[in-house]
Amino acid sequence: VCGFFFSILYLCLVSGLEITSTGPASIQKASGESAKLDCQFTLASEDTGPLDIEWSLRAPDNQREDTVLLYSGDRAYEDYYPPMKGRVHFNSPDPKNGDASISLTGLTSSDSGTYQCKVKKAPGIRSKKILLTVMVKPSRPRCYSEGTTQEGKDIVMRCVSKEGTNPLQYVWEKTSGNKxxxxxxxxxxxxxxxxxKNASASASGSYRCTASNLVGTDECVLQLNVTPPPNTAGIVAGSIIAVLLFLLIIAIILFCFCRARHRKKYEKEICNEIREDVPPPKSRVSTARSFTVGSQRSSLGSMSPSNLHEYVKPQYDKIPSTEEYDRPPSHAPLPPPTASRMAGPNLSRMGGIPVMIPAQNRDGSIV
Known part of the structure; x- marks a missing residue:
């Protein structure tokens, strides 16, 4: 075991492979921009093995590490990592000449992380790490005021960007008046x-808010108008008058509706009412003679035996005078009242003719 470790140490000491890049170890870029990650190296005569170059990405949460692209067997594999397909490539067409730097285009926030350049040429192995932070520029902020903007009140003005990598900083400035x-x-x-706080009319004017972070800025403008407090007494009086007018209009509408309904009901009752006080139509009198004869017959039929001797037969051969002819039937002399009605058989034996007399009202209408 000791011999194995000593042999590895010996190979590392005699190896001539070195990473010579002097670029920054940390880079900050805005989304959509491009980034260049430097990785230059030198070889020595002792490095005789095949050359392999590997770029890997470790996410900020250190949960996983993915290989981005490779160079092996004198061939570059630039579409090795699907999320960066077409966006990452070697800067040099032939990396074995000592330039393993890469370029990333169209950066997104998911491209943030620690990139490692590892160069292997037996017996030498060297690597370099670069931290790339892709930041999002602040989107155009929205400026607005909250609550009332009256004199004497506290006015709150807000500036908010929906997008942007923290830390975001907001700066307000007045661009009108004394600025x-x-x-x-x-x-x-x-x-x-x-x-x-306790805003006055002098606070009115144009304000500008600038949102910024390390990769960009954007701004918005707000026009503030501080108004005097409203006339409370006038508002109350106007409200009362408006309510009274509304109630008056409602009362007029209800009155007109009730009146129209009552009139309609009255007209309907008048149409359905039976008029008993209307006199009957007057019949046409043909001649005074016919009227006289008829009335006399009616009188004769209503006479009783007790007053029959008082009946004097009129002279039918006498021509009536002009006055009698023009006199209406209502002025004809009424027969004398009878004490009792004579029965039909008795009246026939005495030579009388029974006649049916229709009943009449007091005003002469036939019932």
Missing amino acids: LLPPTATLDTAAGTIIV
């Missing part, structure tokens, strides 16, 4: 907030 922040303003560069 000085209000004396009562408190700035938090990490949270991106600025609080103006």
Whole structure:
């Protein structure tokens, strides 16, 4: 065992393979950019074995290590790692000449990690590690104010970038007026907030917020307008007047609706009501003679035996005068009242003719 270890130590001491790169051991790049990882080496006459170059990536969490690309048997294997296919390649077309450097294009945050360049040419083995950090530029921040912007109130202005690798820093500045922040303003560069306590009208103006990290910056603009406090008494009075007007309109609408409904109901009742006080239509009187004869017959039929001797037969051969002819039937003399109604058989024996007389109301309407 001791002889084995001594032999390995001897080979390392006599080997002439060396990594000669003097580039930085840590690189920070923005996403989308390109990065160059240096790995130059020199060989000696003692290094007689085949040349192998291997680049590997260890993730920041140190959970796994993946081989990115290889050079073996005088051939480069650049599409060895699928996530970086087409984005990683050797800088030199022939790495065996002493340049094993690589270039990465289109960097993403998943490309961050520790890259190791390992050069092997028996009996020599050398390696170098480079830490690559791919950072995301801050996206365009959003500037806005929270809450009310009235005088005498505390005003909060915020600036937020949805994307960007920490640490992010936010800086507020005023770009109008005297270009000085209000004396009562408190700035938090990490949270991106600025609080103006007991704001006054002089705090109004244009403000700019700049979000930045190690790989980029972006900014947004906010226009702040501090308004005077509202007239509370006027608002209350206006609200009361508006409520009263609303109630008045509702009352008018209800009144009109009830009135229209009552009128409709009244008209419907009038249409369905039976009018008893309307007089019957007047019949046409052909001649005064026919009226006189008919009335006399009716009177004769309603007479009793007791008053039959008082009946005097009128003269039918007498021509009525013009006054009698024009006199309406309502002015014809009524027959004298009878004490009792004469029966039909008795009236027939006495030479009378029974006549059916329709019943009448007090106003003359036939029932």
